[in-house]
Amino acid sequence: MNYTIHFSQVVEYIPYLIGGAWISLQVAFLAFCGGMVIGLFGAMAKTFGGRMTRMVVDAYVSFITNTPQLVQIYFLYFALPEVGILMNSYQAVLLGMTLNAGGYLTEIQRAGFLSVRQSELEAAETLGMNLMQKVRYVILPHIMKVLFPSLSNLYILMTLGTSMAAIFGLEELTGRALNINAETFRSIEVFSLTALLYIVVTVVASLLLLAVGRVFFRVKGKVF
Amino acid sequence: MKYLSIDQCDAFYGDQKVLECVSLDVDKGDVVSLIGPSGSGKSTLLRVLVGLNQPTSGRILLEGEAIDYKNRRSLKKARERFAIVFQQYNLFQNMTVLKNVTVAPVKIQGRPKKEVEAEAVLLLEKVGLGEKLKSYPDELSGGQQQRVAIARSLALKPEILLLDEVTSALDPELVTEVLDTIRLLAKEGRTMIIVSHEMGFVLEVSSKIAFMDAGRIIEVGEPRKILEQPDTDRAREFMGKILRH
Numbered sequence: 129m130n131y132t133i134h135f136s137q138v139v140e141y142i143p144y145l146i147g148g149a150w151i152s153l154q155v156a157f158l159a160f161c162g163g164m165v166i167g168l169f170g171a172m173a174k175t176f177g178g179r180m181t182r183m184v185v186d187a188y189v190s191f192i193t194n195t196p197q198l199v200q201i202y203f204l205y206f207a208l209p210e211v212g213i214l215m216n217s218y219q220a221v222l223l224g225m226t227l228n229a230g231g232y233l234t235e236i237q238r239a240g241f242l243s244v245r246q247s248e249l250e251a252a253e254t255l256g257m258n259l260m261q262k263v264r265y266v267i268l269p270h271i272m273k274v275l276f277p278s279l280s281n282l283y284i285l286m287t288l289g290t291s292m293a294a295i296f297g298l299e300e301l302t303g304r305a306l307n308i309n310a311e312t313f314r315s316i317e318v319f320s321l322t323a324l325l326y327i328v329v330t331v332v333a334s335l336l337l338l339a340v341g342r343v344f345f346r347v348k349g350k351v352f
Numbered sequence: 353m354k355y356l357s358i359d360q361c362d363a364f365y366g367d368q369k370v371l372e373c374v375s376l377d378v379d380k381g382d383v384v385s386l387i388g389p390s391g392s393g394k395s396t397l398l399r400v401l402v403g404l405n406q407p408t409s410g411r412i413l414l415e416g417e418a419i420d421y422k423n424r425r426s427l428k429k430a431r432e433r434f435a436i437v438f439q440q441y442n443l444f445q446n447m448t449v450l451k452n453v454t455v456a457p458v459k460i461q462g463r464p465k466k467e468v469e470a471e472a473v474l475l476l477e478k479v480g481l482g483e484k485l486k487s488y489p490d491e492l493s494g495g496q497q498q499r500v501a502i503a504r505s506l507a508l509k510p511e512i513l514l515l516d517e518v519t520s521a522l523d524p525e526l527v528t529e530v531l532d533t534i535r536l537l538a539k540e541g542r543t544m545i546i547v548s549h550e551m552g553f554v555l556e557v558s559s560k561i562a563f564m565d566a567g568r569i570i571e572v573g574e575p576r577k578i579l580e581q582p583d584t585d586r587a588r589e590f591m592g593k594i595l596r597h
Binding site (some may be wrong): 245247248251252253254255256257261263266269270273345352 | 432435504
């Protein structure tokens with residue numbers, strides 16, 4: 129054991145790593161938002177849709193939840209070009225993570241739909257609301273409040289999950305850490321710093337989520 | 353021509369017949385109370401009027417015009433004229449008191465927000481909740497929530513107000529505040545159909561009482577007559593039981 133910890137060589141790369149963290153955040157945020165939209169329509173289809181619609185959504189959800197996310201993105205990145213659909217690594221990762229999140233969020237939001245009080249829906253009905261108005265004014269605010277903790281967890285998991293993008297050569301936080309490691313061979317310093325940055329990113333995200341939940345959805349909760 | 357006319361209506365829950373050949377006339381300004389044992393179809397009749405349950409046969413006529421509950425437009429028109437207040441208030445938990453009252457007029461009827469809010473504040477003051485505009489339902493007592501629910505239904509300017517056991521879920525102390533609100537509405541000449549077990553109150557505000565049992569209207573008439581000298585044995589038996597305590 130003659131490894132000397134030596135951060136000075138790595139310090140100059142910190143802005144480069146922070147830039148990578150920013151890309152990770154972007155991918156996670158966009159994929160989560162896209163997944164929420166897919167999940168909302170998926171949940172509506174499963175709750176109110178006909179037999180055929182439900183079967184299609186079920187097939188999609190089963191595929192997403194029973195195959196590894198990595199394989200799903202491999203499929204988009206390596207298999208689709210064979211049929212002429214080309215994507216760069218950013219697009220493939222973003223699309224893959226969005227579709228993956230959509231599958232999980234369909235199930236999560238469907239559970240939320242089922243937990244809406246029937247009595248509130250009846251009141252909405254007699255006040256003259258149509259289905260879209262009920263979703264907009266009664267169901268969504270309710271499920272956002274009830275599901276907020278599980279949605280926050282999923283969001284944090286997705287932020288960390290963006291590290292998978294390094295495999296496809298996307299230079300987000302992990303990708304950039306690999307680059308620095310190859311250049312400096314300072315593995316302990318590089319990866320401990322990277323881990324620290326992930327912690328900073330997730331803690332900041334948790335705090336933001338908490339604030340959003342408190343202000344917009346009357347969620348009571350603690351970070352730690 | 354009658355203002356509201358329920359004409360030989362049947363209704364089912366699954367296989368079970370819950371309304372059987374129910375007929376009832378309501379004049380403008382009438383306060384009609386429905387009384388009778390649990391499961392006799394009182395609430396169902398109100399739910400049929402607002403289209404939460406479909407009548408399987410019979411007709412409901414508003415000013416001579418039949419409401420077609422299977423037709424979206426006809427149903428929408430009917431719902432603009434009826435408003436229902438539920439036993440469990442059914443307020444929107446995610447909205448403030450003010451939002452609960454204004455959401456339907458603003459978002460569904462598309463009326464200007466400022467005007468509706470000004471009206472809503474007046475309505476909430478009238479039911480004694482002018483101080484609670486920014487509160488959420490879970491911060492209010494049952495009686496306060498029920499008064500918000502009444503204000504919410506009035507905000508749509510309905511012609512006929514349907515009250516479904518609005519005091520049954522309340523503490524005895526809170527019943528009074530809700531009944532006072534309803535008395536006020538009765539005094540204003542508002543047409544109402546009330547399902548209630550508060551016999552003293554029913555006697556005081558009603559212009560007409562209908563006694564229901566097993567999905568049928570057994571007897572209709574003057575409040576005092578129905579409560580004190582009903583013609584049918586079934587009604588007499590019921591009144592004897594409830595007036596004893």
